[in-house]
Amino acid sequence: MSSISDPASFPEPVDLSHYLSRTTRAREASTIKRFYKYFTIPGIGQIAGGTPSDKYFPYDTLEAKVAHPNRFRPTPNKPLDPPPNDPPTAPLAASSISPRKHGKDDPPAARLFVPHDSGVPDPLRMIDLKSALQYGTAQGYPSLYYFIRQFTRNNLHPFVPYKDGPEVILTCGNTDGFAKTIQALSDEWFEGHDPVEERPGLLVEEYCYMNAIQTARPRGMNIVPVAIDDEGMCAKGPGGLEDVLASWDSSKGRRPHMIYTVTVGQNPTSGTLSVARRTEIYALCVEYDVIIVEDDPYWYLQFPSSSPSMADFKPVKSSGFEFLDSLIPSYLSLDYQGRVVRLDTFSKTVAPGCRLGWITAQPALVERILRITECSTQQPSGFVQSMVAELVMGPQSSTDPGKGGAADGSGWKVDGFVRWLEGLRGNYERRMSAMCDVLNANKHLVKAGRRKSLSEVASDDEEWAVVEKMIIYDFVRPLGGMFVWVRFNFSTHPLRKQVPAPRLAQALWVLWTTKPYLCLVAPGSMFAPTAEIRDADAYNCFRLCFAACPEDEVADISKRFTDGAQAFWRIRSKEKIDKLLEEEDKEGEAKTDAGMGMLMGVC
Amino acid sequence: MSSISDPASFPEPVDLSHYLSRTTRAREASTIKRFYKYFTIPGIGQIAGGTPSDKYFPYDTLEAKVAHPNRFRPTPNKPLDPPPNDPPTAPLAASSISPRKHGKDDPPAARLFVPHDSGVPDPLRMIDLKSALQYGTAQGYPSLYYFIRQFTRNNLHPFVPYKDGPEVILTCGNTDGFAKTIQALSDEWFEGHDPVEERPGLLVEEYCYMNAIQTARPRGMNIVPVAIDDEGMCAKGPGGLEDVLASWDSSKGRRPHMIYTVTVGQNPTSGTLSVARRTEIYALCVEYDVIIVEDDPYWYLQFPSSSPSMADFKPVKSSGFEFLDSLIPSYLSLDYQGRVVRLDTFSKTVAPGCRLGWITAQPALVERILRITECSTQQPSGFVQSMVAELVMGPQSSTDPGKGGAADGSGWKVDGFVRWLEGLRGNYERRMSAMCDVLNANKHLVKAGRRKSLSEVASDDEEWAVVEKMIIYDFVRPLGGMFVWVRFNFSTHPLRKQVPAPRLAQALWVLWTTKPYLCLVAPGSMFAPTAEIRDADAYNCFRLCFAACPEDEVADISKRFTDGAQAFWRIRSKEKIDKLLEEEDKEGEAKTDAGMGMLMGVC
The missing domain is CATH 3.90.1150 (Aspartate Aminotransferase, domain 1)
Structure with missing residues (x-):
């Protein structure tokens, strides 16, 4: 692999077009760019496009009351002593978060304001209803797309070791993102209709998020479980990834070419994959030409209090934030071949009802998913795109009447968004701690009232003595x-x-x-x-x-x-x-x- | 057909399951209902579902400035004298709509308010962020789903002649609705991979909306144009629907089993299909077992000033609104077999950036599309769903802090929404009139300065005399x-x-x-x-x-x-x-x- 100091010397991502589905291959590329020059002629009368007039939208402005980024108290980035199964109660106590009440007890909030017309000419800095509620581009609302692209490339995944790094496209959440990914990368297959050697397979954790299965199975995909341990998917050992791939029985279909995986706080087992394990699995994916679809809604909810060793990882390149640097990085940080498709969502950082997320992957794959988006969802709702853009970006010039989520009317910015994530992690870590403390304290069966004196042990009632200690x-x-x-x-x-x-x-x-x-x-x-x-x-x-x-x-x-x-x-x-x-x-x-x-x- | 006074005696919709795609057939039906009882046990501690806490959403409220329903001036529901190509300028003059300005010239507006918690327990009347920004059901946000269902069944299409009438499901706009419909009702097909006799076909107007083609063609569908005239798709005559279906050459694939059609203000030809033509086409669809996918974003933009005869149609059953009764009805009004899938959208009534629409069809088809939705978009964004619900529905109890789009803080209600549509129709009819008057006045070539006296006609310069009159x-x-x-x-x-x-x-x-x-x-x-x-x-x-x-x-x-x-x-x-x-x-x-x-x- 190349030097971190010279990203231009990174290898090109490998060509994965042999895995594109027939439908996806058949989609026509847009030759849009050569027409831009006509659209930008000064004074041109636009009677070509069939867009309605933005003067006829019934929403003049969008507004909201929104949290300051520091509403919730963080937990430390480094694990604390004593060890996890006897954690200190004080720092993680769930006591100091004010419950939300209406009226005078409301926590401090900012007034979000999305104007009808921001007066900002640059589309990458324009946040207003005349643009957000109009037809848009399938990449996403330009200003929000650009914010997310920068945040992804510079802060979330500052080190992605292929040439020029990944591209992003906005989605309507990770279920939508996965549906598009699987549509791009696998053909439908049906028993009795298609030859068995064409049957595509999807590698999944032994226990996994069923919505992904319900997306893949009706397409005829072979669902292939891989053994897991406390971390998540196993690379070696019986039933581990290598075992499954090396001993593949082709009478069941093609050797699977995709993994669906949740690598942090896995749903349902809560496994969190170490960098060492990721490295082993990635090497197998290179060997067997497998694509990794990494669905990580819980990525920023990593709990150092559970694991003294977790934070031992040192990032290759800093994100600029101690919090982000302390998180186990995505598979992207190992992805020198461009075979990782990462799904991110605002469902757990803002709200599930946003139906807003994004895909991060090598540009050629993102371009194909863009084509799928043009003929399905087109773009996430402009209501959520503009309100999230305004929250984090705020007004973009001194005359922009917009107002963002910070106390001074500016946007949260990257700093504020990271601070918000820290606060959420704090909330969930305290909750986790509260639940696990109770579970831990009560996992033994205690038969009160039937306890026997030591002298009675090994009598004919021996069984009860055993039960009393049972987990x-x-x-x-x-x-x-x-x-x-x-x-x-x-x-x-x-x-x-x-x-x-x-x-x-x-x-x-x-x-x-x-x-x-x-x-x-x-x-x-x-x-x-x-x-x-x-x-x-x-x-x-x-x-x-x-x-x-x-x-x-x-x-x-x-x-x-x-x-x-x-x-x-x-x-x-x-x-x-x-x-x-x-x-x-x-x-x-x-x-x-x-x-x-x-x-x-x-x- | 049965008596309008006894809808229960209408025929059951026909079974269209032979047209379901293999993927769609393979989707598992939800057996969700039997678990409801556990979820509603009073005081039950919910640690099953993986939803985040709504207390952690950064949006405390959503608000907006929104138009009163009467912001724009309507045009008459009945055509005016004199005839269309010499229309009166006064009633359609584009002069009286105040352009939107910011500041004191703003048109009157209401303050929309979506609270965090409405305090309303009934999900069908609940409009608040704790529910709208949470995970939801694939039918749509319950209150908005229910409003749209009632509006569709009672007002837009009060007469649908099959038993118990149609069901609806919300979509992320009509492109999403069409993508799901075509996924439900046609298998992917590829030359060299699948037998030609399986190739599905899609009947379209000779000139049509290309996004639909771009959705269908990559799936291997045969795109089959049908002749059009000024109304739209032809039933009879060379190249008309009957001709295409009766003379189908099966060496090109299966006889097409779906029509994609825009029946009002067709894109691009602006054809608007009469009831008589609809009746002919529907009869052919019954004869040849064809499904009609009716995409009608412009349905309420019907211009009586262009056609003295258009409003001669008398609805079988009144919608309760003179405006809606004056519109040429959907194919649904003829659909005694349940073979119409109608796509509606808020793109032209509210804004394209909503990415919000709905499908209306027989319940069995809607159920299958629900399954597709669960594994793709899940639901439209809660931001737009709650803000549109609040706009039209308003507060649902005396203690609900929500505020709708009417001047008194209530919702627009159905009356207001219909009034809004009338105003939009007015705006677009005036625009249409302004453009067509200019086009009509200038379609002849006039060679000024070379006009000849009558005595010169039939001289050797005769050609110019002809040109001078040319259209x-x-x-x-x-x-x-x-x-x-x-x-x-x-x-x-x-x-x-x-x-x-x-x-x-x-x-x-x-x-x-x-x-x-x-x-x-x-x-x-x-x-x-x-x-x-x-x-x-x-x-x-x-x-x-x-x-x-x-x-x-x-x-x-x-x-x-x-x-x-x-x-x-x-x-x-x-x-x-x-x-x-x-x-x-x-x-x-x-x-x-x-x-x-x-x-x-x-x-």
Whole structure:
């Protein structure tokens, strides 16, 4: 690889056009540029384009009350002593974030203002309704596109080791971004219609985000799980990436040429992939010509308090921000061949309802996705594009009547956006800590009232002495994201011999929904990409999310969860299980099916 | 067909599942409903879904300054005397719309306000940021979805003659709606890969909106043009729909099973299809099992001043509004089999940058498109959904702090939205009138200074007498939309024998871009769906749009257009043509290619 000091000497990204789908290849490139000269003739009367008059838009201005970037308190960028499973409660206590109230208790806010006409002539600095609410370009609203492009190239991923670096295109969120990526890079395939040797495959984590599967599977893609450990996808070992690729059985289709992966705070297991592991996997992708689609909505939610070693990584090139430098970098930072397609979203940094994100990849791929965008979404809504642009960029000249998200009326700028991310990470890290502390304190079954004196140990009642020390579930404190993945050990349940473990798991799920436990958790089967994994293992696992419930209830709901688990391990009658599952048995299907996945499929 | 008084006796829509694409068939239906009961348990602790906390969205409120529904002056719903090509100038004069200025001259406006929390518990009446900026359902934001569904079923299309009527789903505009429709209803096909008898076809107007073609063609679809007349698609006669379907040559692929059509103010020809023609075409679609995809962004822009006969139509069932009742109804009003998929958009009623529209069709098809939406766009942006919902619906209870678009703080309501449409129609009808009056007054070539006395007629200078009366172009005054389609007759040009007509057309296009004419028009070739049409006829035509330029310049730009045409017909030297095309000749390709289409492809 070339010297960091001379990016022009980086290798060209490799040509991936052999992986373009037939549809994507057939899309015509735009020869737009040669016509610009006519459009910019001074005084030209425009009666060619079919755009409506911006004078007829009913919105004269868009405005908002918006947070200052420092609304929330950050957590430190470096891990703290003592070690993670006994963390200090003070710095991570969830106490100091003022809950939002309306009226005089409102947290300080700025007045966002998007004018009808900014008076700014440069499209890259123009934020106004006459342009944002008009037809636009598929790259994205020019000013926002340009901000995101600079932020991506200079701050998020300052080191991408191929010539001239990546290009970006705005999307309507990561589900849209993934749908376009997969449409660009794989042909539809159908059993009985297309030859098996053409069947494309998608490599995924053994437990993964099902919306991606639901996008790929109806296209006929082979969904190929790869073994995971606490970090995420395994490179080596049985079922790891190398094993899957090297031993590929081509009677099942083509050797998969794409990975879909969530590398930080993986959904659902919360795995966070180290740089060492990324390096191993990237090398395999080079060897086997595999494209990595990296979907990283939780990337900036990395929790140093969970891992003293995580922050040992030192970036090749600084982003200019201590916070960003402390994050495990994207696969892009290793991508000397241009085989990484990264999906970013505002869903977790601003709001899911934005439906706003972006793809970062080598320019030739982005150009093809641009063509797909022209004939589908065209661009994200101008309402969100202009309001996010104004939030971060603010007015662009002394006469621009726009107002941004900073206290002085300017935009958040990159500094403010990074500060906002730090505050969010702080909030989620405190929540994570609150949940994990409760989970950790209650994972052993304690049979109060049946404790025996030491002299009784090894009597005929020995079994109880064992049970009293039993861990009924375990989990790894997440290094990132919004989830805790809890794995139960049903072989320790008193009814293990009378009731099959999947049925115990189902009954446990129902018990949690009853008083006094009252909590709704996501069953592991929702995240099993294949029927084999669902039937063999998924019932042991549950995904807990510390992001959705009110902040001051995280600990309490977590306690109800652990109380429910404890109570379930005290059930010694099969009839009680049957009673819990009475309604479910009537309805015929397992509860933990795709339906629940759909219900939460967007999350 | 059944009695209008008993919609329950209407026939069930026909089963169109034989036309579903393989991908669309493979999408799993959601079994979501059976889980609702768990989500609604009082006090349930939600740690299942992976949604972020709405307290962490940086937008506390969204606000706007918005037009009152009566900002613009309507035109009459009934045609006026005298006849269209000599219209009265007074009632349609473009004089009384105040141009938008900032400051004290601003037109009256309301203050829109979307609160963080409306306090309204019913999702169908909830308009606030805690819900709109959260993950949502693929149908659309519930309150807006429900408003649009009612408006569509009760007001826009009060009579749809199949049992229980149509369903709707929100889209990110009509390009998105069409992309999803075509994905639902046709398989991808590729020469050399798939058997020719599987090749799907799309019937389109002889000149049509190219973005639709650019969506369909890369999927391998056969683009099949159907002859048009001034109304739009022809049912009978050579090249009409019946002729194309009855004489289908299956060596070119399957007989086409879909029509893509713009039925009102067609883009580019501005044709507007009568009810009689719709009835003929619908009957053919029943006979040949064809699905009609009706894309009607200009539907409410129907111009009675252009057509004394247009408003003769009497609706089967009233919408409750004189304005809506006066409009030629959608194909839906004839759709007793449920084979119409209608695409509606806010692009021309609110703003193109909304990226917001909806599909109306039989419920079984809408359900499949819902599945596609779940794995692509998910939902339109919550920014635009909440702001449009608040505009039209306003606060939903006495304690809801929201504010809508009406002067008293309530929403526009259906009345206000219809009034807004009437005002827009008024604006565009006045623009149309201004342009067409100029075009009509200047279509004859007048050779001033060479006029001869009557006694000289039939002398050896006879040719000039003929030229003096010559029509150099013609057009039909549009019954709807934003365009005038102008057809030139290059066989009357003095250089007709030295320069091929396509080259004359190209030179004319360039002449218009030069001083003093300075106008940019869309060449007909941009709208030719096949190379045959492009080469045989398209060069004769140009599309003029009266919507994009400033209102008070419509007449002036139109005059520059006619001056340019007149001047071009006075060019008698081939060298002048060569000089005009010098730069174009250098660049090699014809200007009127796909590039320009891309540039204006979204319009």
